[in-house]
Amino acid sequence: xxxxxxxxxxxxxxxxxxxxxxxxxxxxxxxxxxxxxxxxxxxxxxxxxxxxxxxxxxxxxxxxxxxxxxxxxxxxxxxxxxxxxxxxxxxxxxxxxxxxxxxxxxxxxxxxxxxxxxxxxxxxxxxxxxxxxxxxxxxxxxxxxxxxxxxxxxxxxxxxxxxxxxxxxxxxxxxxxxxxxxxxxxxxxxxxxxxxxxxxxxxxxxxxxxxxxxxxxxxxxxxxxxxxxxxxxxxxxxxxxxxxxxxxxxxxxxxxxxxxxxxxxxxxxxxxxxxxxxxxxxxxxxxxxxxxxxxxxxxxxxxxxxxxxxxxxxxxxxxxxxxxxxxxxx
Amino acid sequence: xxxxxxxxxxxxxxxxxxxxxxxxxxxxxxxxxxxxxxxxxxxxxxxxxxxxxxxxxxxxxxxxxxxxxxxxxxxxxxxxxxxxxxxxxxxxxxxxxxxxxxxxxxxxxxxxxxxxxxxxxxxxxxxxxxxxxxxxxxxxxxxx
Ligand code: SF4
Ligand code: SF4
Numbered sequence: 001x002x003x004x005x006x007x008x009x010x011x012x013x014x015x016x017x018x019x020x021x022x023x024x025x026x027x028x029x030x031x032x033x034x035x036x037x038x039x040x041x042x043x044x045x046x047x048x049x050x051x052x053x054x055x056x057x058x059x060x061x062x063x064x065x066x067x068x069x070x071x072x073x074x075x076x077x078x079x080x081x082x083x084x085x086x087x088x089x090x091x092x093x094x095x096x097x098x099x100x101x102x103x104x105x106x107x108x109x110x111x112x113x114x115x116x117x118x119x120x121x122x123x124x125x126x127x128x129x130x131x132x133x134x135x136x137x138x139x140x141x142x143x144x145x146x147x148x149x150x151x152x153x154x155x156x157x158x159x160x161x162x163x164x165x166x167x168x169x170x171x172x173x174x175x176x177x178x179x180x181x182x183x184x185x186x187x188x189x190x191x192x193x194x195x196x197x198x199x200x201x202x203x204x205x206x207x208x209x210x211x212x213x214x215x216x217x218x219x220x221x222x223x224x225x226x227x228x229x230x231x232x233x234x235x236x237x238x239x240x241x242x243x244x245x246x247x248x249x250x251x252x253x254x255x256x257x258x259x260x261x262x263x264x265x266x267x268x269x270x271x272x273x274x275x276x277x278x279x280x281x282x283x284x285x286x287x288x289x290x291x292x293x294x295x296x297x298x299x300x301x302x303x304x305x306x307x308x309x310x311x312x313x314x315x316x317x318x319x320x321x322x323x324x325x326x327x328x329x330x
Numbered sequence: 331x332x333x334x335x336x337x338x339x340x341x342x343x344x345x346x347x348x349x350x351x352x353x354x355x356x357x358x359x360x361x362x363x364x365x366x367x368x369x370x371x372x373x374x375x376x377x378x379x380x381x382x383x384x385x386x387x388x389x390x391x392x393x394x395x396x397x398x399x400x401x402x403x404x405x406x407x408x409x410x411x412x413x414x415x416x417x418x419x420x421x422x423x424x425x426x427x428x429x430x431x432x433x434x435x436x437x438x439x440x441x442x443x444x445x446x447x448x449x450x451x452x453x454x455x456x457x458x459x460x461x462x463x464x465x466x467x468x469x470x471x472x473x474x
Binding site: 001008191192195197198199200201202203225229236245246247249250253254260282285286289293294297300308310311312313314316317319320321322323 | 355381386387388395401402408411412414415416417418419420421422423424425426427428429430431433434436466467469470471
């Protein structure tokens with residue numbers, strides 16, 4: 001459960017709105033169900049009081065929304081950022097994607113967010129969810145009230161959270177944390193240790209489920225190009241092609257490639273994928289390679305740092321040598 | 331019935347200033363390298379977007395090789411340094427997806443290295459021939 005409550009956030013939002021600091025608030029509102037939370041822009045106190053929600057399913061990373069929302073805005077917009085979102089926030093500032101002056105950022109301490117899919121795998125027919133201190137109490141259609149431990153539905157990205165430190169904000173609510181030495185590269189290493197055939201089979205199995213909804217691209221805070229290569233009707237990969245492995249691989253390699261060195265590992269791609277494809281494993285592969293070949297780099301840790309793929313040193317390893325690092329299986 | 335001999339299709343991206351001139355020199359010196367290598371001239375090895383490489387595979391290439399000036403000798407000073415990082419990351423990712431790592435290569439060939447150009451191509455063609463057809467990155471829609 002989150003230590004910061006809905007009421008605290010509402011009080012903060014109403015305060016900043018009524019004293020004129022901000023003219024709009026980017027927050028969450030309830031969707032059709034208790035667990036599908038929709039990002040929303042609020043401009044009046046009444047709207048906030050009626051519709052604003054905050055709970056363990058508020059996982060959306062708002063930093064990307066700022067690109068569109070600050071464009072025509074008069075005054076400032078209030079945005080709530082989880083620790084991982086603050087990295088994306090910095091990365092977008094590094095790339096000059098929005099005007100910092102138009103944003104009032106409130107970072108909120110985070111206890112880890114829940115994964116809808118994990119919850120749905122545990123309980124059927126969810127009617128509503130009550131967030132208690134010890135666990136979630138889920139009211140269901142068939143089994144009455146079911147108690148679900150927070151730890152059992154914790155999102156993958158939060159199990160392997162890289163940092164609970166907020167790296168950008170105007171104001172901090174709750175406690176700031178530390179950078180965590182997480183096990184986020186373990187799964188990548190496990191794949192690297194497989195044979196090429198096993199890896200190919202693994203990825204075929206995952207990627208062939210892709211329906212090319214482009215949600216992963218649309219949600220990614222690093223994907224902010226106004227024109228995307230995948231919207232080009234001449235690319236041959238703008239749509240899902242049935243029974244064709246190329247189109248899937250092309251899309252996923254290039255999607256991950258375009259954010260290589262800029263991806264903060266916020267985990268939005270995997271969170272939004274309706275097909276549960278572990279897209280973060282592609283991004284993390286690039287992050288791991290970059291760390292190993294060009295030195296540790298965390299995108300978004302500070303504003304203005306130079307991304308590794310737009311940088312070089314004279315002694316960089318040769319492309320043929322990436323396989324000689326000892327971790328890969330021939 | 332006689333089996334048709336397998337000949338791989340190789341795409342070689344060559345930078346205008348060094349490797350393309352190296353290929354010319356190989357020709358002038360009457361050095362042999364297989365005709366299965368299709369050269370695409372690019373202004374700099376750094377012009378090669380990772381998508382070009384995938385695209386070549388999509389259109390039926392069995393191997394893709396990228397040649398540029400030796401690091402430090404780039405006509406544009408630093409283009410090939412970026413190429414080096416970019417291709418290292420791309421090749422590693424292709425390998426991660428289970429695509430044969432022998433199908434891609436980067437080689438630095440200067441304008442004076444006609445012999446190296448021919449030898450590199452001979453070696454690469456032999457390597458790809460041994461692997462056989464590209465199955466893992468093929469696009470069925472592009473099959474002839
Ligand atoms: S990754 Fe870390 S900061 Fe982000 S939602 Fe999960 S626990 Fe919170
Ligand atoms: S979100 Fe999932 S299904 Fe949609 S395009 Fe991305 S990988 Fe494919």
